Amino acid sequence: MIRSPTIMPTAISKLNKTELHRHLDCSMRFKTMLTIAQEAQMIFPATEKEQRDFFLVTSPMDNLGIALSKFQKAQKLLFSEQILEDLAFATIQEASLENTKLLELRYSPTFIQDGHSHLSWDQIHQAFLRGIEKAQKAYTIAVGLIVIIQRTLPREVAESLIDFVINHKNTVIGIDLADNEDGFQAKPFEKIFQKAKSAGLSITVHAGEIPTQQSILNIEDSIRFLGANRIGHGIQAIHSPSVLKLLRDENIPLEVCPTSNYLTQVVPKLTGHPLRSLFNEGILLTINTDDPGLFDYTLSDELKVVHDILGFSESELKLFQKIGFEKSFIDKNKKSQFNPFFEDL
Numbered sequence: 001m002i003r004s005p006t007i008m009p010t011a012i013s014k015l016n017k018t019e020l021h022r023h024l025d026c027s028m029r030f031k032t033m034l035t036i037a038q039e040a041q042m043i044f045p046a047t048e049k050e051q052r053d054f055f056l057v058t059s060p061m062d063n064l065g066i067a068l069s070k071f072q073k074a075q076k077l078l079f080s081e082q083i084l085e086d087l088a089f090a091t092i093q094e095a096s097l098e099n100t101k102l103l104e105l106r107y108s109p110t111f112i113q114d115g116h117s118h119l120s121w122d123q124i125h126q127a128f129l130r131g132i133e134k135a136q137k138a139y140t141i142a143v144g145l146i147v148i149i150q151r152t153l154p155r156e157v158a159e160s161l162i163d164f165v166i167n168h169k170n171t172v173i174g175i176d177l178a179d180n181e182d183g184f185q186a187k188p189f190e191k192i193f194q195k196a197k198s199a200g201l202s203i204t205v206h207a208g209e210i211p212t213q214q215s216i217l218n219i220e221d222s223i224r225f226l227g228a229n230r231i232g233h234g235i236q237a238i239h240s241p242s243v244l245k246l247l248r249d250e251n252i253p254l255e256v257c258p259t260s261n262y263l264t265q266v267v268p269k270l271t272g273h274p275l276r277s278l279f280n281e282g283i284l285l286t287i288n289t290d291d292p293g294l295f296d297y298t299l300s301d302e303l304k305v306v307h308d309i310l311g312f313s314e315s316e317l318k319l320f321q322k323i324g325f326e327k328s329f330i331d332k333n334k335k336s337q338f339n340p341f342f343e344d345l
């Protein structure tokens with residue numbers, strides 16, 4: 001394996017960063033999880049080791065399905081508007097403290113509402129907006145919110161969720177299609193994603209995450225039919241010269257999350273991650289944490305992995321930040337104020 005010259009961890013923490021793929025509803029830190037679980041008198045294990053096993057995914061799972069089912073435990077903690085507001089604030093505060101200047105957060109109203117029917121989609125959305133507004137006043141950071149449509153939703157729920165997003169488009173920068181691709185194709189979402197696109201929303205789609213033929217096809221369908229401006233993960237593109245060409249021709253970046261791919265075992269070993277091969281193919285790449293609360297790490301940790309294990313140089317890390325800035329869905333006027341943080345990279 002090629003190793004880049006060592007850079008100090010402080011160089012990574014000082015780097016002005018962008019992050020485009022972070023699930024806000026999977027960003028709660030372990031300490032906060034414990035506090036909320038205790039206050040709500042939930043039943044959970046007694047020792048720290050068991051508690052970490054219960055709430056977090058810090059070692060490789062057998063597959064993505066098992067990892068997603070673990071997420072349900074932390075989801076149970078998202079039961080009040082105050083918790084959601086505080087989560088948004090804390091997530092942005094933490095990002096700002098590691099020098100993230102531009103941050104896109106995504107959340108799934110239906111995931112949060114599951115078992116919490118006392119919370120309406122609007123209450124969930126407004127709670128996050130309050131946290132975001134408060135944090136943007138306190139810190140120098142541009143934040144945008146993406147709403148997730150779960151690919152497992154019944155059609156009529158997905159349709160009303162799209163209408164909800166369109167009605168709130170002044171406070172949403174885009175939509176995403178997420179959840180396990182296994183058995184759920186992207187193509188059936190063509191009509192509702194095109195409706196959102198026509199309403200002015202940007203599109204990203206989780207596609208090409210798991211190692212199947214269908215997931216490679218999902219990348220192509222997401223671009224050709226759903227109007228995707230970016231692809232979440234997309235790493236399976238490496239197996240298809242025609243999909244690689246499509247990504248290049250359309251200038252569509254991938255939101256790559258290497259540690260997530262390893263923990264959910266869509267790549268068996270971090271050293272075997274296709275990030276370098278995708279880079280060599282001329283694909284636009286950004287580096288992201290996906291679910292930092294549940295995976296118990298930060299964007300700086302992720303960039304350190306990309307440097308130390310995947311062999312990317314400091315200037316390549318900077319390039320990823322610049323691509324993230326250019327490809328962010330955040331409004332151009334708002335974004336341009338943050339130009340100075342990225343023009344020298």
Ligand SMILES: [Zn+2]
Pocket residue numbers: 021023178206232290
């Ligand atoms: Zn994701």
